[in-house]
Amino acid sequence: MGGTTSDELIEGLARAMSRAGLSPVTGLARLTGGATMESWRFEAGGDGFVLRRAPSLEFMADRPFGHGVEAAVIRAARAAGVTAPEVIVELEPDDGIGSGFVMRALPGTPDPKQILAMEEPGRLLSECAANLARIHSLKPGDVPDAVPVMDYRQAIADLRQQFEEAGGDRPIIALGLKWMEDNCLDRVEPVLIHGDYRMGNLLAEDGWLTGVLDWELAHFGDYHEDLAFGCMAVWRFARYDRPALGLGSLETYFDAYQVNGGRPLDRKRFRYWLIHRTVWWALGCLKMADQWRSGADRMLERTVISRRTSEQELDLLMLLEEDAPDEERAKPVDVPRDFIAHGEASSGELANAISEWLATIKHRLEGHDRFQLAVARNALSMIARNDQLMPQHEDLQLADAIFAGEVSLSSSGLLTKLRQRALDKLSVDVPKYPALAAARKEWTGES
Known part of the structure; x- marks a missing residue:
């Protein structure tokens, strides 16, 4: 298909x-x-x-x-x-x-950049709140029985299972899951939840709401979940300063929701769902890579979205640190020294070179192909940044230690480490280089 x-x-x-x-x-x-x-x-x-x-x-x-x-x-x-x-x-x-x-x-654009730049964002925010109140007026029986009712504890357990299946190696996400287990809410009367009510799934034209799209995550649950999801930092795009959908203040959003028939707001429940859905989206991003690997969808964008897990880890930590002791929050964070390459082109530089070439053919493409080219350049930029921020900083620290006389080839394990790095690097760069086979035979015994 x-x-x-x-x-x-x-x-x-x-x-x-x-x-x-x-x-x-x-x-x-x-x-x-x-x-x-x-x-x-x-x-x-x-x-x-x-x-x-x-x-x-x-x-x-x-x-x-x-x-x-x-x-x-x-x-x-x-x-x-x-x-x-x-x-x-x-x-x-x-x-x-x-x-x-x-x-x-429907008329209008779903482009968050265009919507968030429209005039009278407060009016649009009020319209979004009013539409959400109407969605929450629907009860079980108003839609097919197949629409599920969320069990909060089971939802946490499902996320925990996703976490384990994804490797279980993300400490910040683990903190979020543990917090959710310790602070799970009491159940409220379930109402219809859109499940994905945010910029990107809303259409607007000239500052007016023209459409609410993408209902595939609809379910019955706590209305605070919908209110919180669109207020996550990731869905505010460039308008981080406007916490409600990127359009205005939470107070304006909540007031408009209640004036238009919405239910009473509980800030504790709102924060819970901010954390819950941030963990949910972090794991959703990770899952994108598996969808690509399995062949269910080989679209390039899947792999790129999978790398956006780091956005949610940062947002989640900022939400969770509100509970940390003041003395821990006051401790400074070290900033690593920038690495500047001077030798052969690094993997990151090769990625940048390809990205620059792709930019030269952008004008030849249109529609979805042009969009995919932008996604490809984004993926290459991720490779380039990863190349700069991860292995080179480790190598830089090791080089500094060598120059300081802190380590040498007589240091335990250093030669083995350097050999392994040399084999790995050459296997990626030039796997047919004749000396590679000789080195493997001498150092590993591989024939």
């Missing part, structure tokens, strides 16, 4: 749209973004539409519900007054293009 051609998509969409009395399908184009699902825009019957579909059927295997249930949730939210898109038709197996559904296209 992931290898579906444009012609196959057009043919499958034509079959689906004919059930809605619309044809033919023209102007099919992949939209940029989409961390989990694909989005394709097209025209039919003189109007614009968007296909939302999974990158593969395997990708849907472990999800709590399918696209049919998601479409039903969107319809229920729209009926409750939420600025949700109109679902036109769901894909069927005979359409031959996998799992998904078609919505009528």
